[in-house]
Each structure stands twice: as structure tokens, then as C-alpha cells.
Amino acid sequence: MSMATITMARDRGGVQVADVRRARRRQNLTGWLFISPIVVGVVAFQFFPILVSMAASLTDWNGIAAPKFVGLRNFTEMFGDDPLFLQTFKNTVYFTLASIPLTIGIGLVLALLCARPIRGVAFFRTAYFAPYVTNVVAIGFVWFWFFQPDNGVINGLLDQLGIHGPQWLSSSSWAMPAVIMVSVWQGIGYPMIILLAGLQGLPAEYFESARIDGAGAWQRLRYITLPLLTPHFLFLLITQFITSFQVFGLIYVMTKGGPGHATSVYIFNIYQNAFSYGKVGYASAMAWILFAVIAAVTYLQWKLQKRWVFYT
């Protein structure tokens, strides 16, 4: 082999390596160009504000003047001497614990009803789902008038049954149940659709063999359908917890947190602190407590699934 060929071979190798590098660089560039809008957006509109919010939670800040560093005082104030924080937290827990089982439970009943292929089932499914896509302002208004104590629809109907209805939205003990009812009414479409999809995906063989073994309808529901749906229940528990704990719209439209603070929920309290009272630092600290609660409960639900979720 002469010197010339060796040099040429080396050259060619060098060119190839450079080519591959250039091609790879081009690939990288193309890829990042495609994702650049969302990357820029998430950095600018989420990462950066998240960092600001973390820093703000340690300050006394009205959002305009220079923030004043106060360490963990916002957090100690919340748990130490802010009765409204504790009350809105309790209200939120009340709302969440009442609405989740009702939404998922009734959603399951409706899904079971809609799973049977009967004539007109599409109409019923659409009817049950309609409130879910309707805006919360329209819904809040309608129910606000429904719950009027003297001439509202609800007490009018109760009157005809001979029941004297409560004061609903102006009663500190009935306002929350009223809001919960409306929230369940509106939200049921979502679990219904998820569970319906789950029911339609169940293997028919299980039901066949159960029927051959002489299992009745109740037994098939209890021992086959429900266990097979447990992954869907887990998913619903996690997502419904996250959304219920952040309820805002219905409360804003129907009660504005009242009467007193009877229906003031966590996000409503943050909203008022940040946008009405200009307590941006304090509101940010509350947002991070919210994150901690949601993260902890979600983690717990995920860990506890071994005890009850059934995977085939």
C-alpha cells in the first residue's frame, strides 16, 4: 500500500465522520426547532413563574413594591394565626369528600345503565353529559335561582311534597350541600364516560363462564365487573381529587364564598388574597401548600393501590 492510498483512505474516513456529525447536528436542530414553541412557552409561562412563585412564597410582597424576605413566616402564619386559611381548608376537604363518592358512584350507575345496548341510549348518554360541557356561569345562575328560598324551583317542588325547604344558599349549613349537589350534577359526565369505556372493554368470556357457573346478575356485578373496573376507579379517584380540591368557578358564581365564609374554598381564598387584597407572597405560599397536599394525596393513592386495585 502506497502512502497516497493510506492518506486518501484516512481522508475519506475523516469526511465520513464529519458528514455523520453534520447530519446528526442537523437532526438535533430539526428536532429542537419542532419542539421550540412549546419549550419556549413552558419555560417562559410555567418554569419562570414557578420559580418566581417559590421565591415569592418566602416574602411579604404586594406584587408592586419590592418584595421583603420573611423566611417561613407566611407558612407559620397560615397554620398559626389565620383562621380563614384553616376554615377554607376544611371547607375544601368537606367539598371534596362529599363530591367524589357521589360523582363516581352515580357515574357508575349511569355507566351501567348506558352500557346496555338499548334503543335511544345515545340520547340518554348525551343528556347525562350535557351539563359537563356547559359553562359554569350559566349553570351557576340557573341553580342560584333554583335555590331561592321563597320562590325558587327546588323549594317549590319540596312544597308540593309538603316539605318546607331550607334557606339553601343563604344558610351557612345548607349552602355547601347545595353547591356540592350542583357540582355533582355538572361533573358526573366525566366518570360516566370513563367507566363506560371501561365496561365496554371488559372481556366477555368472564361473564360467560360466570353465567355457566350460575352467578346471578348481582354476583357478576360484585365479583367480576367491579373488581375489573378498579384501575378505572383509581384513575378517577386521583383525577377527581385534583379537580375537586381546586374547585373555584361554581363557588365564585353561586355564593362568592358566602354566607360568611361557609363556602369559601381553598382556591377562592388564594384568589382573594392574590387579586383582591394584593397579598401575593402569602397567596403564593398557599399555592405551594396546595401543591404539597395534592402531591401527597396522589402519592398515597398510588401507593395504596396494591391493597385494592385488581390487575388482570
Place this chain on the structure above:
Amino acid sequence: MRLVSKTSQYVVMSLFAIVFLAPLVWMISASLRPEAKVLSVPPKFLPTDAHWDNYRQVFELIPVFLWNSVKLAGLNVIGILIVASMAGYAFARLRFAGRDAAFMVLLATSIIPGIAYLIPQYIVFRQIGWVDTQYPLWVPKVLTPVFATFLMRQSFLTVPQELEDAGKIDGASTFGIYWRIMLPQTKPALAAIGVFTFLESWNDLFGPLIYINSENLQTLPVALAQFQGEYFTQISLLMCGATVSVVPVIAVFLFAQRYFIQGITMTGMKG
């Protein structure tokens, strides 16, 4: 499953249907009543004689709100479909350094509750003069469609490799392959995301509430809530406005129900 007979099933389903539809029917019928007869004892659900004059009055007020809602929904739908499909395509079909890490980081941001970054966002937007403009109602949303990107990625993953290879052999550019060959294959996912985005934009309360003060910029649902004392002083007019704010959504929903349900089950669970 035969827990109950067909007849009793129809009875139960109809009772539920009444519970779910009655408030919406009442809203429409209240919108057609003279103000004095809106709240009657005992309650009435069906209108006796239609009082169309209510709508004439309301339509003198709401065209601007309606247009704002339509415009914002359109901007959000088009913007999110473009941004999410580009990113979804890259995450599903392109190879580049840092791809998987970037995807995981994007997904991870979605576990932080929105309120945590909405407050600083508001302050930043106030600094740059975006408060009381419509930019905060679409720019940040269009540029952060993490969930839609996730769905688009799933959808692009199912497109057969041969289609992409054929495009490459024909010498199409990466963008050409994405736009002309791959994107048409993901129509169901695009439709689902489009319907979702439309509803979310149309029904958004928090954004318009904190950002918009000028009435000529407000969306229809939030205008009803914000200006109820000024313009919609009568319940019947309020119900007209509410009805008009609900009709487009119900229409889109009826028209695209299949995609909507598909979207929910896609985001939710794989059976």
C-alpha cells in the same frame, strides 16, 4: 347484564335524564318569559307563550362578547393544534439529543397546580402591559399545550413507518413529511384536541375574570357574571344571555361528540 327489565331501565334512565336536562330546559324557558313570570310558584318548566322580545334586547348587548368568545376559541384551537402537533411529531418520530429528557420535563410540569404559576404570570403580564388585553387568554395557552402534545405523540406513534419512508424516498423535507404525510393521519386526535380546546377556551372563567376589565374585550360567559348588575338586570335577560352562551357549546358537542368522548377516554385510560 340483566339486573332489571328493559322497561324499568327506561323509567330509571328517563328520570335521570329529567334531572340532568330540567335545569337547562328551565334556563331556555325562563329566557322566553316576561320578567314577572320567571319565578313562579309552583315552578314551571315549559314556557307558555314565547316572549321573543327578550332576545331582541339581549342581542343589542352581546354581539361584542360573542365575537370575543369566538375569536379567542379560534385562536386557541388553531394555535394549540399547530404547536402540539409539531412537538408531538418530533417527540414521536424524530431522533435528537435530549428528546426523552425534554419530554419528561414537559410532562412533569403538568403536576404543578396552575394557581402556583398563574399569580406570577399575572404580575409579569401587568409589567409588560398585557392586563386588560386578550393576549393572556391565548398566548400562554397556545405555547404550553403539554397534554395535547402528549396525545399527539401517542397518535403519531401509531402511524405506520412505511408512509414516512415513502416520503423520505420522494425527497420530502422533514417539515413536508410532518405537514403533508403524517398530520393527515392523526385527524381523530386533532379533532379531539380541537373540541376540547374549544370548550376549555369558551368556558374559561378564571382567565377572563382576572385579566379583562374593559367590557368590549370580555368573553360572553364571563360578561354575564361580571356585568350582571349593569346590563343584565333582569333574570329573563340573564337567562337569554346564558342560553346564547350555551348553544354554541352544545352544538359543537353534538356535532363532535364522538371525538370528544374519544379524547376523554384517550386521556383517561387505555381499557
